[in-house]
Amino acid sequence: xxxxxxxxxxxTGMLHIGGARTALxxxxxxxxxxxxxxxxxxxxxxxxxxxxxxxxxxxGLRWLGLDWDGEPVFQSQRxxxxxxxxxxxxxxxxxxxxxxxxxxxEAMREAQRAAGRKPMYDGRCRHRSDxxxxxxxxxxxxSPDVGQTVVHDLxxxxxxxxxxxxxxxxxxxxxxxxxxxxxxVADDAAMGITHVVRGSDHLNNTPRxxxxxxxxxxxxxxxxxxxxxxxxxxxxxxxxxxAVAITEYREAGYLPDALVNYLARLGWSHGDEEVFSRDxxxxxxxxxxxxxxxxxxxxxxLDWLNALYLRQANPSSLxxxxxxxxxxxxxxxxDLAEVIATLQERSRTLVELADGARFFYVRPEQYDAKAVKKxxxxxxxxxxxxxxxxxxxMASFDRERVHEVIRGICEQAGVGMGKLAxxxxxxxxxxxxxxxxxxxxxxxxxxxxxxxxRKGMERxxxxxxx
RNA sequence: GCUCCCAUCGUCUAGCGGUCUAGGACGUCGCCCUCUCACGGCGAAAACAGGGGUUCGAGUCCCCUUGGGAGUACCA
Numbered sequence: 001x002x003x004x005x006x007x008x009x010x011x012t013g014m015l016h017i018g019g020a021r022t023a024l025x026x027x028x029x030x031x032x033x034x035x036x037x038x039x040x041x042x043x044x045x046x047x048x049x050x051x052x053x054x055x056x057x058x059x060g061l062r063w064l065g066l067d068w069d070g071e072p073v074f075q076s077q078r079x080x081x082x083x084x085x086x087x088x089x090x091x092x093x094x095x096x097x098x099x100x101x102x103x104x105x106e107a108m109r110e111a112q113r114a115a116g117r118k119p120m121y122d123g124r125c126r127h128r129s130d131x132x133x134x135x136x137x138x139x140x141x142x143s144p145d146v147g148q149t150v151v152h153d154l155x156x157x158x159x160x161x162x163x164x165x166x167x168x169x170x171x172x173x174x175x176x177x178x179x180x181x182x183x184x185v186a187d188d189a190a191m192g193i194t195h196v197v198r199g200s201d202h203l204n205n206t207p208r209x210x211x212x213x214x215x216x217x218x219x220x221x222x223x224x225x226x227x228x229x230x231x232x233x234x235x236x237x238x239x240x241x242x243a244v245a246i247t248e249y250r251e252a253g254y255l256p257d258a259l260v261n262y263l264a265r266l267g268w269s270h271g272d273e274e275v276f277s278r279d280x281x282x283x284x285x286x287x288x289x290x291x292x293x294x295x296x297x298x299x300x301x302l303d304w305l306n307a308l309y310l311r312q313a314n315p316s317s318l319x320x321x322x323x324x325x326x327x328x329x330x331x332x333x334x335d336l337a338e339v340i341a342t343l344q345e346r347s348r349t350l351v352e353l354a355d356g357a358r359f360f361y362v363r364p365e366q367y368d369a370k371a372v373k374k375x376x377x378x379x380x381x382x383x384x385x386x387x388x389x390x391x392x393x394m395a396s397f398d399r400e401r402v403h404e405v406i407r408g409i410c411e412q413a414g415v416g417m418g419k420l421a422x423x424x425x426x427x428x429x430x431x432x433x434x435x436x437x438x439x440x441x442x443x444x445x446x447x448x449x450x451x452x453x454r455k456g457m458e459r460x461x462x463x464x465x466x
Numbered sequence: 467g468c469u470c471c472c473a474u475c476g477u478c479u480a481g482c483g484g485u486c487u488a489g490g491a492c493g494u495c496g497c498c499c500u501c502u503c504a505c506g507g508c509g510a511a512a513a514c515a516g517g518g519g520u521u522c523g524a525g526u527c528c529c530c531u532u533g534g535g536a537g538u539a540c541c542a
Contacts, residue, residue, distance in 0.1 A: 346504040421501030
């Protein structure tokens with residue numbers, strides 16, 4: 001049997017970080033077993049669903065590298081089949097028409113709550129034999145009153161529900177449109193889904209769905225409810241915790257591989273290992289190694305992984321990405337791939353990397369005041385002047401020679417290399433942080449180096465700090 | 467309220483009755499490296515929620531308590 005999973009998001013504006021992980025687990029499970037991973041857009045809530053929102057989700061999945069099989073199914077286009085399923089259930093006696101009004105239902109629930117009971121439909125229309133003409137009705141599922149429904153969950157094990165706890169849920173609204181539980185069951189069955197991998201917030205719906213499969217005479221798929229992702233404080237992940245949309249991570253300079261690796265390790269593990277390539281994930285992923293506990297989102301660990309992927313990446317593969325964040329003209333400046341190579345191990349995100357690369361292409365207009373105060377003293381000027389005149393007559397300007405010149409000047413003056421390296425760094429970059437000074441100058445080239453140092457010395461002597 | 471789920475360092479987790487004086491990773495704190503920032507290396511602090519059982523033996527099994535979470539719609 002071919003294993004077939006699906007991801008079924010509602011197109012309501014973004015691909016949520018939690019949804020992305022659900023998609024990832026579902027995708028991994030399918031790929032691991034050589035099965036298929038399908039997509040279904042649950043757009044039955046017409047008010048909130050837009051084509052743009054759908055595209056945002058598809059884009060997010062593509063960016064993460066979660067490819068799906070076939071064309072996405074749009075739930076809204078399958079309405080006729082949902083209605084047919086409901087009619088089949090009426091025929092077979094598993095469903096009935098309910099003429100209760102919303103006010104009536106609300107009053108009933110209020111009374112139940114007041115009596116300290118769980119609000120649920122009491123089945124008052126179950127045995128109604130008349131069919132009032134012109135009166136709106138919904139179609140309800142005739143849920144069993146006795147016995148139990150067991151969900152055999154691949155992550156949680158067997159979960160038992162008393163049927164008495166499950167009321168007669170609405171299958172078709174009074175406007176004739178299907179509700180979620182009916183649509184999911186009909187669609188998953190029609191799509192041949194063998195394994196439903198979804199967030200554990202759906203666990204409570206599952207026994208109802210199991211009953212629907214049975215009433216419809218359809219095979220019940222396997223279920224795997226994966227734990228939810230919480231914010232750093234343990235509560236539901238929301239905007240106040242920072243980024244929740246996948247696009248925000250892309251814009252913050254995270255690499256899809258790093259995010260995938262991080263998300264995979266949130267809830268799944270393989271011994272003591274932390275770093276997994278995509279292929280390794282596919283090879284090793286198993287629902288049995290998925291934990292039951294909700295995980296908190298830890299930005300710092302994501303940062304660590306992103307930094308790891310960043311420094312392991314091939315510099316030239318990062319060029320286009322860095323360009324997105326650089327906002328500078330690189331023509332006439334050093335080769336961006338080389339600049340990236342020097343910044344990879346000192347950046348956690350592409351944004352940081354681009355920020356660190358910018359001065360190579362844009363001359364500093366001002367100098368970090370704190371750094372200047374700290375590194376410029378009376379004896380700094382002679383060192384800088386010695387450096388300028390030394391490189392003026394250098395035969396060739398490369399890393400090794402620059403290093404030797406700086407070292408020589410400092411040695412002669414009896415000071416550490418930082419006494420000269422830091423002032424130079426500030427003058428050429430504007431601040432106290434950059435790649436190693438010899439490499440930085442080599443990349444800038446002699447002319448640019450001389451220009452920046454001279455101009456900087458002039459400005460600082462005029463007291464122009466910032 | 468009711469139903470369901472969950473519970474190991476601050477965080478992610480390993481642990482599937484004895485190998486646990488509980489391991490790894492992120493983060494934190496020291497030290498080393500060093501021209502800055504990083505990287506890297508070495509080291510440290512840091513957890514089995516509480517209480518009952520079962521068992522020769524429990525982090526591992528059962529029950530209760532507590533604490534989190536989810537659901538409780540003519541949303542999905």
